[in-house]
Amino acid sequence: MVLMDxxxxxxxxxxxxxSMEDFAKALDAQDYQFQTGEIVRGKVHNYERDGAxxxxxxxxxxxxxxxxxxxxxxxxxxxxLPLQQEQEFMIIREQNAEGxxxxxRRRLELKKVWAQxxxxxxxxxxxAVRVSGLNKGGVMVDVQGLRGFIPRSHLVERDNLDxxxxxxxxxxxxxxxxxxxxxxxSQRQATRAASIGQLESGQLIEGRITGIKPFGVFVEFKxxxxxxxxxxxxxxxxxxxxxxxxxxxxxxxxxxxxxxxRGRISLSTRVLENFPGEMVEQTATVMEEAESRMExxxxxxLRSGEEG
Numbered sequence: 001m002v003l004m005d006x007x008x009x010x011x012x013x014x015x016x017x018x019s020m021e022d023f024a025k026a027l028d029a030q031d032y033q034f035q036t037g038e039i040v041r042g043k044v045h046n047y048e049r050d051g052a053x054x055x056x057x058x059x060x061x062x063x064x065x066x067x068x069x070x071x072x073x074x075x076x077x078x079x080x081l082p083l084q085q086e087q088e089f090m091i092i093r094e095q096n097a098e099g100x101x102x103x104x105r106r107r108l109e110l111k112k113v114w115a116q117x118x119x120x121x122x123x124x125x126x127x128a129v130r131v132s133g134l135n136k137g138g139v140m141v142d143v144q145g146l147r148g149f150i151p152r153s154h155l156v157e158r159d160n161l162d163x164x165x166x167x168x169x170x171x172x173x174x175x176x177x178x179x180x181x182x183x184x185x186s187q188r189q190a191t192r193a194a195s196i197g198q199l200e201s202g203q204l205i206e207g208r209i210t211g212i213k214p215f216g217v218f219v220e221f222k223x224x225x226x227x228x229x230x231x232x233x234x235x236x237x238x239x240x241x242x243x244x245x246x247x248x249x250x251x252x253x254x255x256x257x258x259x260x261x262r263g264r265i266s267l268s269t270r271v272l273e274n275f276p277g278e279m280v281e282q283t284a285t286v287m288e289e290a291e292s293r294m295e296x297x298x299x300x301x302l303r304s305g306e307e308g
Contacts, residue, residue, distance in 0.1 A: 001292065003050075005283065007262050010172075015115075034056075034058060034094060034095065034101050035091065035094070036091055036092060036094055037090065037092075038090070038091045039088055039089070039090055039108065040056045040057075040062075040088070040089055040090075040091060041056070041086055041087070041088055041089075041090075042054040042055050042056035042057070042062065042065075042079045042086065042087070042089055042103070043055050043083075043084045043085060043086050043087075044077075044082070044083050044084065044087075045061050045074045045083075046083075047077050047078065050065060050066055051063055051064050051065040051066045051068075051069070051077075052066075052069075052077050052081060054089065054103060054196075056089065056103065057080040057102070058095070058098040058099070058101060059099050060098065060100050061097070061100070061136075062089070062091075062099075062100065062101040062102065062103045062106065063100055063101070063102050063103070064081075064089065064103050064105065065103075066156070068092065068102075068103070068104035068106045068107065069081065069105050069106065069271050070105055070106055070109065071106055071109045071144075071145030071146075072112060072145060072253065080105075081105070087105070088105075088108060089103040089104060090104050090105075090107045090108040090111070091103055091104075092101065092104045092107055093221065096226070103261070109145070110145070111178075113144050113146060114146075114176070114178035116131070116144075117143070117144075117173065117176050117183065117276070118176045118178075118283075121173035121176045122194060124172065124191045124193075126170050126171060126172050126174075126193070126194075127143065127170070127171060127172075127173075127270055128169070128170055128171075129141040129142060129143050129148060129168065129169055129171055129185065130142045130166070130168050130169075131164045131165050131166060131167050131168075131169060132147075132165075133165070133278060134161045134162070134164065134165060135160050136152075136155075137149075137151060137152055138150050138151040138152045138154070138155065138161075138293075139155065139161060139164055140164075140167070141171070141185065143183060143185070146183055147183070148183040148184070148185050149183065149184055149185065150169070150171060150185045150186065150187055151174065151184070151185075151186075154174070154185070154186035154187060154188045154189065154190075155187050156187050156188055156191055156223060158205050159272040169187050170187065170190050170191070170194075171185040171186055171187050171189075171190050172185065172186050172189045172190040172193065173185060173186075174186050174189070188223075189263075191224070192224040192225070192263055193260075193263065194221045194223075194224060195223045195224040196224060196258060196260050196263060196265065197260065197300060198222075199222075199224075199255060199258060200255070200258070201217075201255055201256060201257060201258055201266065201301065202254065202255065202256075202289060202298050202301045203254070203255045203257060204252060204253075204254055204255075204291065204294050204297075205219075205221045205222070205226070205252070205253060205254075205267070206221060206250065206251075206252050206271070207219045207220050207221025207250070207251060208220055208221075208248055208249065208250050208251065209228075209245050209246070209247055209248065209249045209251055210225065210247065211247065212241050212242055212245055212246075212247060214240075214241070215229060215230055216228050216229040216232075216233075216241070217233075217241060217245055217251075218228045219253060219267055220250055224265065225265070226253070226255065226265035226266065226267040227264070227265065227266060227267060228251075228253055228267040228268070228269065229266065229267075231270075232256065232266070232267065232268040232269065232270050232271075233268075233269050233270060233279055234270050234273060234276065234277055234278070234280050235270050235273055235276035235277065236268070236276045236277035236280060238280060239241075244279075244280060244283070250287075251269070251287070252269075252272075252290040253267040253268060253272075254267065254268050254269070254271050254272065254297055254301075255267060256268045256271070256301070269286065271297045271300065271301070272289075272290055272293050272297060273286065274287050274293075
């Protein structure tokens with residue numbers, strides 16, 4: 001027989017028994033409340049036809065839908081999420097009535113890709129993308145699992161978009177906005193930056209006029225565009241640029257200044273003149289003899305640089 005003192009007996013008699021309901025409430029009090037958007041670590045417990053159950057340390061196993069397993073298409077979950085291998089997940093839906101949480105790997109990858117592309121934009125880097133579709137405004141492209149858009153005006157080939165489908169293009173970034181799911185790119189800007197890097201002051205270029213403004217004409221060449229200012233066309237006064245040039249007209253000019261940071265190229269034809277006004281009076285002659293006049297031009301440009 002075990003004897004109990006009166007103090008112990010009173011303590012047990014005076015306190016109610018700790019029921020299973022009390023035990024469940026105590027567990028609930030200790031249970032961590034997962035939040036949407038939170039990053040957690042877990043291990044795949046088992047696979048189902050439409051997803052997988054993952055142990056993330058909650059009361060119940062979390063569910064990973066197969067559509068949320070990766071940015072790419074998934075046919076075999078075990079290939080990217082092996083059993084009992086710890087990985088990171090993002091909570092996309094808080095627990096339901098059964099206490100189950102829905103998680104995603106795709107959203108986590110998405111977040112990382114957006115951050116990577118934003119950094120590339122800051123560093124003015126380029127990226128290779130594949131054209132996946134097109135519309136009247138431009139083309140859609142695949143960018144590391146994201147859908148991007150290149151406006152027609154930012155394509156090198158703007159007239160026949162059908163030829164671009166399936167092609168890989170090198171582009172730079174115009175807009176990286178994960179909040180609005182907007183990713184806008186430019187092939188022309190990337191091509192222009194690459195072209196400028198291969199150019200130098202004093203170089204003779206051959207292109208075509210793409211625009212005429214009161215202050216000068218725009219000349220497209222080697223995937224980039226330069227400005228032939230009205231003051232750099234001739235040593236003599238020019239009353240009307242539209243009387244002298246037309247859009248689509250071939251033209252030769254000399255690069256006099258390169259601003260790679262701003263992407264600006266300044267051109268000149270006045271440096272090719274043998275006498276003031278020759279570009280106005282004998283444009284064809286200046287263009288025909290442009291190459292043979294370049295030695296004199298380079299000497300003049302070099303002399304001007306030394307004086308400057």
